[in-house]
Amino acid sequence: MLLEKKYQRRLIELGKAIINQEKYTVVVEPYMKGKGCWFGGGKIRASEDGKIYITGRYRNLGDSRYGITKGDRGAELAVFISEDGGKTFNKIKSWNKKDLSYQGKEVLSIEGTSINFEKGKVEIYISSEKKISYPEIVKKYQKQDTGIWEIDKIEGSSIDEIKSVDIKNILSSNDPERLHIKDPAVFQIKHKTYMLFCEHPFSWTCSYSGIAVKEKGGFKIISNDILARGYTWDVAVTRITDRLPVPKIGVFKNLPDISLYFYDGAECIREHPVSGEGVNIPRGYSCEEIGGLAYGFDEKIPFEIHRLSSLFPLFYSPEGTGCNRYVSAMWNGEKIYAVWQRSMKDFSQPLVMNIIDKKEIEGILK
Secondary structure, three states, rough: OOOOHHHHHHHHHHHHHHOOOOOOOEEEOOOOOOHHHHHHEOOOEEEHHHHHHEEEEEEOOOOOOHHHHHHHOOOEEEEEEEEOOOOEEEEEEEEEOOOOEEEEEEEEEEEEEEEEOOOOOOEEEEEEEEEEEOOOOHHOOOOOOOOEEEEEEEEEEOOOOOHHOOOOOOOOOHHHOOOOEEEEEEEEEEEEEEEEEEEOOOOOOEEEEEEEEEEEEEEEEEEEEEEEEOOOOOEEEEEEEEOOOOOOHHOOOOOOOOEEEEEEEEEEEOOOOOOOOOOOOOOEEEOOOOOEEEEEEEEHHOEEEEEEEOOOEEEEOOOOOEEEEEEEEEEEEOOOEEEEEOOOOOOEEOOOEEEHHHHHHHHHHH
């Protein structure tokens, strides 16, 4: 089922208003300035009492092409809280790589995370690269000092009660075609909990998005390719980073429930210089992705998600490398809050935020 073009145009306008490259504030700076120094990869969510939480990972210098010993890379998972409606955020909890290592599995790097409030519990889902050997059939392709990415969970009755000693594995793989599973995004639709995740093959030549549904005892994967890779700017990478319910406002008031899906895309998994003889366009590559947008009907999840950015990306920074990725957004009935990792002039990538209120949303969706 496809939306009429007039509705698709409204969704694109809403997406551009949310991820506004001029109207944003820096929420969390990386520990250092310069290329390879980031904070992001997490989610923004509200607890039942209305407080706003952000998760993310501090990423320091390091190059995954040559192994973890070439730099610190994903060094720390952190949680921030705002008790004033997103005006200020304070760091309240963090875990380093040693904290998240367990059962002899040494964590080499931390990346995408997701926080989830459900039934009086707080859950934090973490993707980490662990010191695990590749399956024998592809073992010779494993670079020195690298591992396999998995998704784990820590939980408690509150943030303060979460203890990393209670960490539990949620998703992992030994299939060479889908060896690395990472970057969770957890959300609810109609009393069911879903997790979007990213997958990479052993060769790191591409990435794609899957989805799992929460069942007693864990998550069950129901699709390994919920949004197929594109054909142009996102031919190598299509990683959905979050889902945002479209407010039931204006022309969407009487339509079935629809969600926006923000995703990271790239034309090439390695740095891909632009030809001096061609049109200068943003490309995106591994660790420097740019952003796209899709939509889907909630009743059809997880089988029908449609691109709104087929030929060109919608979100990229005018500074640094152009990187604009790991978008996360939430709607609390009055405002949409969005955070993303954005490249700056000094090539660092802080977490930035934009907030748009109901009046502005009404003007877009009228």
